[in-house]
Amino acid sequence: MIKEINSKDNNKLKHAASLKESKYRKEYNEFLSEGKKSLDMALKAGNVKEIFTVKPIKEVPQDITQYVLKEDLLKKISSTKNPEGIVFVCNVVNRKPKKLNKVVYLDHINDPGNMGTIIRTALAFDYDAIIVSEGSCDVYNEKAIAASKGAIFSLPILHGDLDEYREGRQVIVSALNEKAVDIKDVKKPQSFILVVGNEANGVDEAIIASADIVTKIEIKNIDSLNVAIATGILMDHLR
């Protein structure tokens, strides 16, 4: 169905704008995403609730409403400079992972850009799921969604404590300490959880102490890699 929106006071538009805030995302269990490529992935995954667009899009099923509006109104709900004329509201879908043999655990990841990039990378390396610790930033933050490039619509996202998931799985922690083994020398376990940590403080000390394997990437000249880069390199070794 196609409808027009001509006013900034339109209720649908105001509802969508409210999803820029974490508390409303949690209240409604919805979030915003942008752009044609992400829309295609979200449609395929069945996450799309409604679409705001500067011109009607052909391939959208009839039962999803397209609100057609002027670009200056669309800007009220877009977060990027160039939203490609498409912003859409998504339902949060709790996808059940088919298995949990290759998982990443994000321990207090702060930056939504890093979060989204790790989600994109995890999907590309065929990880089964991502587990987000309490105290991490919101997975559905608009910057995380943008950086995930649609991967958020395929990868199962779990929340919770590492201990809920560790039974039967080797815990591999990324940490720059003396005992850490070079990732090149780590033999991939059959079933594992890769733990990466906070941008400033790294992985929690108690998690490091209880790890099955502590690993690191050999670097020079500088203290650390960006956490999304480190995660990408570790995942490349642990495919």
Added chain:
Amino acid sequence: MIKEINSKDNNKLKHAASLKESKYRKEYNEFLSEGKKSLDMALKAGNVKEIFTVKPIKEVPQDITQYVLKEDLLKKISSTKNPEGIVFVCNVVNRKPKKLNKVVYLDHINDPGNMGTIIRTALAFDYDAIIVSEGSCDVYNEKAIAASKGAIFSLPILHGDLDEYREGRQVIVSALNEKAVDIKDVKKPQSFILVVGNEANGVDEAIIASADIVTKIEIKNIDSLNVAIATGILMDHLR
């Protein structure tokens, strides 16, 4: 020397604020950076022109002026939410690389966050320099500087065309085409330039056509990796 600034109309403060714009960075050959860790690296490298800080810093040489000011004034020149109370003006230093055996060429990289992260990663993997193509974003953009985490003060940054540098070096291009060889099967040449490309369009077709080696990272489920992640993984293989 320590001086106080009490007004937003102070000339030194206004000059620093002007460096948020690319045209003034180019005009003065200066840029802004923030935080204690970056300051330490910049001092060591000899890039620091003057410092704006909420309280005097002990380890700063006498000949570098510290302007002490209130936090609300500091916010006029900071770009992060938490500038740690320190923003400083740096001189652009054209560092000559000692050698050019391991180099990254950035072909039309658009996003300053990606640019800065690649600079940080290149330093961590001991690359000799980075070459920035025309049409890439400004290396001295505040987001690029922040993402580089001080690496900008150590890694030689060159500008120009790939052809100026290719003599005697193998050109290795990252591209998702059919002929591309899995990076795992690429033997590291003694002297090479790794070329990575634009976020939306990849590496220029003419560069791909003239490459010595075209390589890719095997991925599933999604079109591509983020360019900084891909570069990190390629660099890890090509240390």
